[in-house]
Amino acid sequence: MPDPIDDRDQLPELLTQVAKAARDYLARVDQLPAGGTVGRDEAAQRFAGDLPADGNGSVATVTRLLTDGMQAAVNSAGPRFFHFVTGGSTPSALAADWLTSALDNNAALWVSSPLGSKLEQVAIAWLKDLFSLPQSWGGVLTTGATMSNFTALAAARQWWGEEHGTNIAKRGMSGLPVVPVMASHFIHASAKKALSMLGIGHEVLQLLSSDATGVVDVTALEDTLVSLKGEPAIVIATAGEVNAGGFDPIAAMADLAHRHHAWLHVDGAFGLFARVSPSTADLADGVELADSVIADGHKWLNVPYDCGFAFCRDPRLLNAVFGMNAPYFPATNADHPDFLYLAPEMSRRARSLAVWATLAAYGRQGYRAMIERHVALAKRLADQIRASSDFELLAEPRLNVVCFRYRPAATPEGELDRLNRRLGQAIIADGTVYFGTTVYAGKVAFRPAIANWRTTERDVDIVLDTVRGLAERLTG
Numbered sequence: 001m002p003d004p005i006d007d008r009d010q011l012p013e014l015l016t017q018v019a020k021a022a023r024d025y026l027a028r029v030d031q032l033p034a035g036g037t038v039g040r041d042e043a044a045q046r047f048a049g050d051l052p053a054d055g056n057g058s059v060a061t062v063t064r065l066l067t068d069g070m071q072a073a074v075n076s077a078g079p080r081f082f083h084f085v086t087g088g089s090t091p092s093a094l095a096a097d098w099l100t101s102a103l104d105n106n107a108a109l110w111v112s113s114p115l116g117s118k119l120e121q122v123a124i125a126w127l128k129d130l131f132s133l134p135q136s137w138g139g140v141l142t143t144g145a146t147m148s149n150f151t152a153l154a155a156a157r158q159w160w161g162e163e164h165g166t167n168i169a170k171r172g173m174s175g176l177p178v179v180p181v182m183a184s185h186f187i188h189a190s191a192k193k194a195l196s197m198l199g200i201g202h203e204v205l206q207l208l209s210s211d212a213t214g215v216v217d218v219t220a221l222e223d224t225l226v227s228l229k230g231e232p233a234i235v236i237a238t239a240g241e242v243n244a245g246g247f248d249p250i251a252a253m254a255d256l257a258h259r260h261h262a263w264l265h266v267d268g269a270f271g272l273f274a275r276v277s278p279s280t281a282d283l284a285d286g287v288e289l290a291d292s293v294i295a296d297g298h299k300w301l302n303v304p305y306d307c308g309f310a311f312c313r314d315p316r317l318l319n320a321v322f323g324m325n326a327p328y329f330p331a332t333n334a335d336h337p338d339f340l341y342l343a344p345e346m347s348r349r350a351r352s353l354a355v356w357a358t359l360a361a362y363g364r365q366g367y368r369a370m371i372e373r374h375v376a377l378a379k380r381l382a383d384q385i386r387a388s389s390d391f392e393l394l395a396e397p398r399l400n401v402v403c404f405r406y407r408p409a410a411t412p413e414g415e416l417d418r419l420n421r422r423l424g425q426a427i428i429a430d431g432t433v434y435f436g437t438t439v440y441a442g443k444v445a446f447r448p449a450i451a452n453w454r455t456t457e458r459d460v461d462i463v464l465d466t467v468r469g470l471a472e473r474l475t476g
């Protein structure tokens with residue numbers, strides 16, 4: 001196939017094939033093993049090869065994706081993929097995302113996508129409403145929590161520079177002191193990465209935790225801020241840490257930040273969704289007092305990868321960092337927002353279509369119901385662990401992450417880490433349910449996270465039996 005222009009006539013058939021394959025796949029995904037086929041790694045290797053001089057044509061190429069490609073995929077769209085914090089795609093979001101690709105608009109500017117720009121404006125306003133954040137805050141869609149942390153912390157860095165009389169976006173950081181940054185051990189690796197990308201550096205971080213779980217030591221934080229004698233600083237709180245769903249005390253940290261001239265940033269990649277239900281909202285109390293907060297779309301909002309959001313009390317700071325100018329760019333106005341002036345990228349996927357579509361389809365009550373269902377499922381699994389004689393619950397689930405380990409009576413403590421690591425590998429290799437290991441309070445542990453709209457009691461109820469069966473095979 002020499003040139004895509006000669007391929008035009010294949011398009012309807014290609015789309016029909018993909019739609020049919022996706023329809024069949026998604027009709028079965030609830031029953032499929034979460035990890036995909038046993039041959040998934042081998043199927044992925046079949047894609048090795050050189051760039052073809054003459055293309056193979058779209059029909060043959062897409063057929064390979066529908067055969068080898070689907071064999072290499074994990075079933076993360078399904079209800080038992082508990083690894084990391086993995087959301088699914090709601091029906092409305094998935095359909096909107098397909099349309100996004102078909103339209104292929106660039107949501108950089110109103111002029112390049114009035115639809116993407118308007119829906120981003122509406123979606124950001126609805127998300128602020130959903131999370132009970134002030135409507136006066138600025139916000140922007142990103143590719144995920146890592147880029148959202150980057151975006152919000154860039155605004156924090158700009159503020160910090162201004163407090164030192166410097167416009168960092170214009171002049172860089174040379175001649176400025178080290179940025180004082182404080183957090184608890186809850187801090188996610190992506191926030192550290194953001195500090196690296198921003199030229200602040202992640203080794204400057206002072207980690208102040210009061211116990212082995214990692215939660216912030218408020219007294220140590222206050223002492224550290226007092227020792228700065230009013231020098232501006234950045235404090236990072238975590239709402240929903242990955243090991244056990246723990247929360248830093250955000251309201252107390254906001255109070256300290258305000259009293260001691262610090263910017264409070266909250267990483268709420270999934271934990272910000274605690275605010276959607278009155279039964280969990282108190283976990284993330286005080287976020288509205290912060291200076292910036294972020295969350296993921298592809299986790300608990302259940303829109304397709306990749307999607308995140310960054311919110312900032314002072315939108316001017318986002319524009320100070322990410323504003324850009326060129327003679328071919330139009331002047332912007334409030335009715336015609338141009339989100340590239342608030343975002344790291346210039347050209348941008350119109351991911352607002354999926355965000356808007358899922359919020360429009362299910363609304364506040366739909367999301368509340370889903371969050372509450374997932375929280376109840378996490379408690380259900382925790383109860384099953386507590387009632388068993390061979391598993392140990394390592395932390396009471398605060399939200400949707402359940403931290404536990406296998407602990408058969410006959411195994412001495414000194415051997416448990418090795419056993420649980422081997423068991424973690426067996427869980428991944430088997431794929432019936434899917435999650436890996438972490439280290440929590442010094443112990444190797446599992447941390448399944450429930451974040452897919454499809455997940456029900458049936459999916460959670462097979463977790464312990466599956467893991468027990470694999471353990472018996474390992475040790476027997």
Ligand SMILES: Cc1ncc(COP(=O)(O)O)c(C=O)c1O
Nearest residue numbers: 144145146188190242267269296
């Ligand atoms: C608390 C927290 N922050 C940030 C991230 C990074 O998210 P992403 O992979 O969407 O960049 C995660 C991912 O699990 C997270 O749990």
